[in-house]
Amino acid sequence: MSQNNKGILLESGTNELEIVEFGVGNNKFGINVIKVKEIINPVPVTTVPHAHPSVEGIITLRGEVLPVVNMSTVLNFPPSQDPRHDKFIVCEFNKTKIVFHVHTVSQIHRISWNQIEKPNEMYTGLESQIIGVIKMKDEMVLLLDYEKIVVDINPDSGINVDRLKNLGPRERSNKKLVIAEDSALLRKLLEETLEEAGYGMLTFFENGQDALDYLEGIVSSGRNITDVVQLVITDIEMPKMDGHHLTKRIKDNKDLKVLPVIIFSSLITDDLRHKGEVVGATEQVSKPEIVELVKFIDKHVL
Numbered sequence: 001m002s003q004n005n006k007g008i009l010l011e012s013g014t015n016e017l018e019i020v021e022f023g024v025g026n027n028k029f030g031i032n033v034i035k036v037k038e039i040i041n042p043v044p045v046t047t048v049p050h051a052h053p054s055v056e057g058i059i060t061l062r063g064e065v066l067p068v069v070n071m072s073t074v075l076n077f078p079p080s081q082d083p084r085h086d087k088f089i090v091c092e093f094n095k096t097k098i099v100f101h102v103h104t105v106s107q108i109h110r111i112s113w114n115q116i117e118k119p120n121e122m123y124t125g126l127e128s129q130i131i132g133v134i135k136m137k138d139e140m141v142l143l144l145d146y147e148k149i150v151v152d153i154n155p156d157s158g159i160n161v162d163r164l165k166n167l168g169p170r171e172r173s174n175k176k177l178v179i180a181e182d183s184a185l186l187r188k189l190l191e192e193t194l195e196e197a198g199y200g201m202l203t204f205f206e207n208g209q210d211a212l213d214y215l216e217g218i219v220s221s222g223r224n225i226t227d228v229v230q231l232v233i234t235d236i237e238m239p240k241m242d243g244h245h246l247t248k249r250i251k252d253n254k255d256l257k258v259l260p261v262i263i264f265s266s267l268i269t270d271d272l273r274h275k276g277e278v279v280g281a282t283e284q285v286s287k288p289e290i291v292e293l294v295k296f297i298d299k300h301v302l
Helices: 071-075 146-153 161-167 184-196 208-220 243-252 273-278 290-301
Strands: 016-024 027-032 036-040 055-061 064-070 087-093 096-102 104-112 130-136 139-144 173-180 199-205 231-234 261-265 283-286
Touching: 016 071, 016 087, 016 096, 016 139, 055 096, 064 071, 064 146, 071 096, 087 104, 087 146, 096 146, 104 130, 161 184, 161 290, 173 184, 173 208, 173 290, 184 199, 184 290, 199 208, 208 231, 208 243, 231 243, 231 290, 243 261, 243 273, 261 290, 273 283, 283 290
Parallel strands: 027 139, 064 096, 173 199, 173 231, 231 261, 261 283
Antiparallel strands: 016 027, 016 104, 036 087, 055 064, 087 096, 130 139
């Protein structure tokens, strides 16, 4: 990646992102540049007995052992017609490093989150791997739910309600939380786990724009925001408006800025934490650390 292409990584709250476009079969897909550590030519893969069908094996990269996930298998597509030109995309998110084996890597696009359309439920469902559709000239680029792909392979890497048992018995809370999360699967998991933690007054939105409209609507009706909502939780990667931009809009609004905002995202890393700090996030928690999330909710609303 050139220095110009890295520019977006230094900005916060612009509601823009850069995606690496890659191909599997005849289809085009995109992955957020922030998730990508590097792109390399394929290296020999060591097969691991009894591994998940999508796990091709492991490689060693600069002393680290990393799993290689074959995206053809994940997507149920035919294997590459010319493996010599395949690419390995080395990624890091959810505090995990993983390699995605793809057929081609073409270019980087800078786009706005509001250019990303939510997929139609007619061709997707709760278990869908597609979380967004980007129209690029004469083609469509699909955004995949990479966190879900990893959780399907390793369920222990996801949100687990059992982890809350470490907190002991929980009282029921009447505090009202607004949550912006585009993944239907994660909305369901968050609802279950936060309910278990005592927080049952939850209002969910699929993107930052809808959450902001709701909050601004409360204020415009003349009500005090803290009488209706006590805290906001937001993902970062969402169509229409991302979590960094949502946080910035809340903290720039004189009536909304009193709300604590917790960013709960797979993109919370030491290198990227500053982006949340710049837009005024109250706390930042990496998925799937649900216990840490609940502790921060307790801290700011109880």
